[in-house]
Amino acid sequence: MNKADSFQNLINQKIGKINFDKSPRELYDPMKYALTMGGKRIRPLFTLLACDMFGKDFQKAIPVALAIEVFHNFTLIHDDIMDVAPLRRGKETVYKKWNPNIGILSGDAMLSKAFELLLDSDESKLKPLVQLLSKVAIEVCEGQQLDMNYEHSELVTIPEYLEMIRLKTAVLAGSALLAGAIVADASAQDQHEIYKFGENLGIAFQLKDDILDVFGDETKFGKKNGGDIVAKKKTYLYLKAHELAKGKILNSLTYYFVNSTFDDEAKINEVSAIYKQLNVKEAAEEQIEIYYQKALAHFANINLPDENKKDLLEVASNLMEREN
Amino acid sequence: MNKADSFQNLINQKIGKINFDKSPRELYDPMKYALTMGGKRIRPLFTLLACDMFGKDFQKAIPVALAIEVFHNFTLIHDDIMDVAPLRRGKETVYKKWNPNIGILSGDAMLSKAFELLLDSDESKLKPLVQLLSKVAIEVCEGQQLDMNYEHSELVTIPEYLEMIRLKTAVLAGSALLAGAIVADASAQDQHEIYKFGENLGIAFQLKDDILDVFGDETKFGKKNGGDIVAKKKTYLYLKAHELAKGKILNSLTYYFVNSTFDDEAKINEVSAIYKQLNVKEAAEEQIEIYYQKALAHFANINLPDENKKDLLEVASNLMEREN
Numbered sequence: 001m002n003k004a005d006s007f008q009n010l011i012n013q014k015i016g017k018i019n020f021d022k023s024p025r026e027l028y029d030p031m032k033y034a035l036t037m038g039g040k041r042i043r044p045l046f047t048l049l050a051c052d053m054f055g056k057d058f059q060k061a062i063p064v065a066l067a068i069e070v071f072h073n074f075t076l077i078h079d080d081i082m083d084v085a086p087l088r089r090g091k092e093t094v095y096k097k098w099n100p101n102i103g104i105l106s107g108d109a110m111l112s113k114a115f116e117l118l119l120d121s122d123e124s125k126l127k128p129l130v131q132l133l134s135k136v137a138i139e140v141c142e143g144q145q146l147d148m149n150y151e152h153s154e155l156v157t158i159p160e161y162l163e164m165i166r167l168k169t170a171v172l173a174g175s176a177l178l179a180g181a182i183v184a185d186a187s188a189q190d191q192h193e194i195y196k197f198g199e200n201l202g203i204a205f206q207l208k209d210d211i212l213d214v215f216g217d218e219t220k221f222g223k224k225n226g227g228d229i230v231a232k233k234k235t236y237l238y239l240k241a242h243e244l245a246k247g248k249i250l251n252s253l254t255y256y257f258v259n260s261t262f263d264d265e266a267k268i269n270e271v272s273a274i275y276k277q278l279n280v281k282e283a284a285e286e287q288i289e290i291y292y293q294k295a296l297a298h299f300a301n302i303n304l305p306d307e308n309k310k311d312l313l314e315v316a317s318n319l320m321e322r323e324n
Numbered sequence: 325m326n327k328a329d330s331f332q333n334l335i336n337q338k339i340g341k342i343n344f345d346k347s348p349r350e351l352y353d354p355m356k357y358a359l360t361m362g363g364k365r366i367r368p369l370f371t372l373l374a375c376d377m378f379g380k381d382f383q384k385a386i387p388v389a390l391a392i393e394v395f396h397n398f399t400l401i402h403d404d405i406m407d408v409a410p411l412r413r414g415k416e417t418v419y420k421k422w423n424p425n426i427g428i429l430s431g432d433a434m435l436s437k438a439f440e441l442l443l444d445s446d447e448s449k450l451k452p453l454v455q456l457l458s459k460v461a462i463e464v465c466e467g468q469q470l471d472m473n474y475e476h477s478e479l480v481t482i483p484e485y486l487e488m489i490r491l492k493t494a495v496l497a498g499s500a501l502l503a504g505a506i507v508a509d510a511s512a513q514d515q516h517e518i519y520k521f522g523e524n525l526g527i528a529f530q531l532k533d534d535i536l537d538v539f540g541d542e543t544k545f546g547k548k549n550g551g552d553i554v555a556k557k558k559t560y561l562y563l564k565a566h567e568l569a570k571g572k573i574l575n576s577l578t579y580y581f582v583n584s585t586f587d588d589e590a591k592i593n594e595v596s597a598i599y600k601q602l603n604v605k606e607a608a609e610e611q612i613e614i615y616y617q618k619a620l621a622h623f624a625n626i627n628l629p630d631e632n633k634k635d636l637l638e639v640a641s642n643l644m645e646r647e648n
Binding site: 023024026027078081082101102104105106107108109111112113115116118119123126127130131133134135137138141142144145146148149 | 402440447465
């Protein structure tokens with residue numbers, strides 16, 4: 001088993017040991033459900049790999065790794081309420097399985113729990129870790145608010161979209177890595193570089209997600225293609241298509257995208273045909289490559305031998321090549 | 325101006341200085357609105373008075389006092405969504421003025437902000453304060469969940485109700501005082517006593533609220549009486565009446581309480597007439613006196629001269645005699 005796999009196993013084991021067998025059950029059962037319904041554990045894996053890379057015992061980073069995973073799952077519970085999303089990872093979302101109030105409240109308790117988990121870190125690291133978690137928590141809220149704003153706004157520019165996904169997704173990837181670097185006493189410069197590595201990787205990751213949603217292999221991706229089109233999400237693909245389209249194609253794109261009376265399948269077919277015609281998948285792939293190269297440049301700046309860096313680099317490269 | 329008034333002014337001033345002029349406005353405007361729409365600032369006042377009482381410069385306790393007030397207002401925003409409450413302190417609630425999603429998200433950001441505010445405390449105090457805030461945050465969630473459970477449960481006992489208000493309301497009063505004692509390096513014994521003082525006072529305070537809701541002077545209380553009856557809240561008054569009522573009165577109480585087709589005013593009149601007939605107000609007042617005396621006994625155990633204790637004692641006694 002390679003290092004990443006063994007770290008992921010360890011994270012799952014540790015998450016399983018958080019005590020949720022408490023009263024009232026209506027509060028704790030959803031927390032347990034959300035945390036054990038799957039998920040790739042990428043963020044806590046980042047934390048442990050970063051700590052290990054800088055030569056510190058990864059055990060020291062377990063509390064903050066768990067805090068970040070619990071925090072991440074809190075955001076999913078609340079996002080699913082706001083997005084009225086009935087399914088996640090093929091299972092019922094918390095608000096759907098219970099109700100929205102229980103979703104709100106168990107999410108609140110999970111956010112508080114994330115901060116509580118930090119207390120198991122060495123006391124000398126508590127201040128920077130509380131700083132990190134509170135900062136990223138507020139940024140993720142900003143990103144989610146922008147996402148909600150953009151649902152209702154006619155015109156969203158590509159730079160606005162990229163800033164939104166930076167806040168909503170990428171800063172947490174950067175912070176997960178930074179957390180490991182903090183625990184490992186990495187230099188300020190290396191902390192900066194690993195954060196920027198994660199942030200750029202996070203943006204690339206989200207753009208990849210946009211592509212997979214429309215063009216992914218359904219058998220590998222595990223869900224039907226075109227969810228973003230049906231949900232009228234203004235993804236990179238849509239915004240790029242909107243930028244490139246002219247005349248009849250633009251009318252057609254706007255028509256299919258805005259019109260609710262359409263059959264889902266017809267809509268997905270028509271919109272993805274336009275995407276293909278305008279080569280927006282290729283445009284997105286170019287963007288991904290730009291962000292991935294930026295990420296790698298920051299990674300190269302980290303003052304460590306290549307040997308130390310290889311595990312994390314492999315995980316990053318797998319994420320970029322993933323098909324689900 | 326007495327000490328409590330000058331502390332309250334200071335708190336309002338400091339809250340006014342938290343920077344909410346940030347983007348996106350849809351996230352930060354509700355936070356500012358919630359924090360500046362009034363409120364008695366009792367909890368942060370407790371924190372400053374406790375710190376001062378133990379002989380430490382109260383300025384040291386300002387960060388945690390603000391954290392507790394921001395936390396408290398987060399709970400109000402989310403509770404109002406869950407309770408579908410359109411008004412608070414005579415003004416539109418956040419979810420009503422904006423929408424539920426904005427209420428969820430600005431509340432989340434406020435909870436995160438509360439932890440961030442702790443970072444301005446002396447670093448030596450950060451660990452116990454993060455411990456305190458995360459613990460009380462989870463307890464308040466437990467209390468709110470019990471409150472929601474009890475809305476739908478046929479039979480709620482008085483001990484269950486008291487435990488619910490302890491978690492939902494009283495632990496935060498105790499924690500606010502404990503926070504000040506922690507900052508002031510009070511002994512473990514004194515920390516325990518001041519926490520228990522606040523907890524018992526908090527229960528008495530909530531029972532007083534139950535009475536004021538039905539029997540308060542409307543001109544002083546600033547809202548119409550009987551809100552809890554209309555909302556079918558199983559308050560102490562209701563549960564006690566339910567315990568004492570027999571035969572026709574019990575039928576009548578259950579009928580008016582459960583039936584939705586009734587005119588609000590008729591319902592309030594009938595139910596409060598039953599409350600009067602069964603002397604449940606007096607029973608509640610007895611309970612309040614029991615909890616208040618318990619609080620005072622813990623307060624008396626605090627190892628300080630009476631001179632130090634008088635400001636906090638005066639605030640507590642005013643709270644017990646309040647008519648609004």
